[in-house]
Amino acid sequence: MSRFVLEALFIAAKEGVKLSLCVFIVISLLRRADRKQLIGSVLVGIGIVFVSSIGAMSSEATIEMRETVSKLVGYVFGLFYIFSLAALFHMSGTNMLGPLKDVVVKKPVLFSLILFLTIIYFMPDMAGSSLYLKDLYYMSGRDLLVFIASGVVFFGAAGLSYVLFERAGVGVTRLFGLPQTLLMLSLVKLVAGGVRGFAEFSLIPSVQSGLMKLTHDAVHQMLVMLMVPDHPILSVTAWNYIGVLFGEGAGLWLSLLLFMLPLGIFLTQHFSAEPVVPAEAKSGAMRRKFIKAFRDERVLRSIPIFVFMLFIFSNWFVQKGDGAYRLYVPEPVPAATENGVVVIPIKSPSKDLSDGMLHKFSVSIGEESIRILVMKRPDGTLAVCLDACEICPPDGYGQGKGHVVCLYCNTPIPYETLGKPGGCNPIPLAALVTDKDIRIEMKEVSLKWSDVKTGKTRESIER
């Protein structure tokens, strides 16, 4: 069996199990809530998702379309996480619906809402996986087995796992109210939301880098407000202390805290709530029985939340080692100069600058070695920049998943924004890109590099 068929089987099995697990949890919830009539909206939604996936597979997919689908997966995870938090707080007594309280319980509204949520939940994953299957089909030399095997495995895995969940999971569904269901759905997406086969299984690295960027930006803003000078001038004194805030450890812990805080607040509220014994429970035994049931229910309903937190907590640091921080940092290759122009061939026997990987080159001016980075952006064009950021000392960049990362302050820079000036982005260089090579004036390189090393670029940001 070829590697492509194997990967197609893996994708199909993953999507099949994911689909059946999510559908099982949702249908169990609707059954328990005596809302069986809404199961139809879930099924209609899945039908629409199937049709769209086939449409996506048969359409001419552009790079932008693939990127949009990939972004949508992460976006929908975020939405479901927010919805689950809102539902958790609503269930624990904070009215989250306000004046909408009476509107959302009406059947047509619920039907439309569930249909909409079903579509946005499944559509990006299914469409993304379908597009990837199509890629595998082409890469395998148009081997139809990719489609046939993945179709069989998808329906087989979905059916089989649904039957298994029905048999084994009935007791477990007691743990899931609406908030827990939404949280579980977001967890499933986080764990298995990747749509690039073996290369991208979970969304944790991208969620992590997004949150780390937020904490980094917030810390940076605080320092600007307090008039703490940026990196270079304090490198010999206070920067040694302030730099801790920008370090990998601080970013990792702060982002974890940000992610977990709402759940922690909810759990505190959840476990500190006192049972309100109904007036009908007149005897002491009845009251005790009610309180016992209340406490049991409370513990049961908190289990999915603890599972979610435990999963995130353990993976946060595992992924740190395996994903977000295992960066590809290529050694710079000396570039040739001709009459004051740096010339970098786009294709050579050992290198292809359009392969989507980060490429670094070095040129010498006097005793100094200056690094240039070249990388293909998602739109297919080449970004040509200095391997240095406008703010930090010029440690350069490494390549992560979906981002290049500043090696000094760990700020992730999305591939799409490479070549755009500002902030922690690598400084763009004016270059002539032809079919054969990239040509950069040596003076351009030298001047921009000089600006970086002396902090001139930083001033333009301040202004």
Next chain:
Amino acid sequence: MNRIKTLLYFLGSKTLTAWLAGVFVIYYLTAAVWSKEAFAYFVSGLSRKPVFQTWYSLLLINVAIRSTISLLSIRHEKLKVLLRLPLYIGMVLFLFSFFMSLNARQHRLIILGEGDVFDLPWERTMFRVVRVESALEKNAIRTEASAIFDYEPGIIISDWRGNEYHVTAYPPKKVISGYMHVLNFGIGPGVKISRNSLTLMKAEVALRLTPFGSVDKFEMEPYTFYISILPSGTVKKGRETAREYNLKKPRYRIEIVKGDKTITKAETDSSVSFDNGMRLDFFPPADWVLLEAVYDPFLPWFAFSVLLLAAGLLIRAFWLFSAPIHSKRP
């Protein structure tokens, strides 16, 4: 009256807090996923865009009312009130001063050398630079691992009444009604350009020549002068080699361009002749600093609120962890 009560109740409700938090998260998620730089856009929006300002004002009102309600609910337990006060006041003050600071702050960046005079739009007096405190040794030694600067730079300025202020990189110094601090430091080579003994220009030009080896330029029509500092010598100790830079009389690499043609390249510590009768002389360099001056009446409040908030959080954490001990009954 009832409507006002209902409005106040809503403004101080947990529901509003949750909605505002939700709106921010959805904004951040949307902006971060689709257009990037969500936080920077949000912060700049707080001083420009009514939508962001409205959101922030609602949050501020909500937090203020909720903090007041919380304090009122425990008003009979004096110790509790005292211990929670820093956190609540810190929160409200932080949100308020951050917003006001963003909207009221005036800001200038000025390159200054010794003897320079400058003024600021928010001060009635002018200032003169009395002295620049160098960030570099006069005989600087550099290895690959060396820091860019040897010391934290500083500047002494005086106002028109003769009051002197010593301004360093951090913390910012209060100077009359504003604050100042040094953001960057550099060397300004002293240059004289002459044609057949006639001086055309004599000045100290503020260039970015640190870290050593960096190339900067200055212009005098039709010439552009590219300059960098070269080591005066090397020092060997064991296996390590260090470069030595004499900053009293630096050795420069110079490239002179006329139009788009390089007409002269040289390495010198004194002078270079070029273009039939033109001459560039170097005399001892001067130090310069980049000064950031800020007028922000809310900066002290903001700094104070950060301290209060940190203290409040620590007390709260301590209280939470020690609560089971307090509540233990025999």
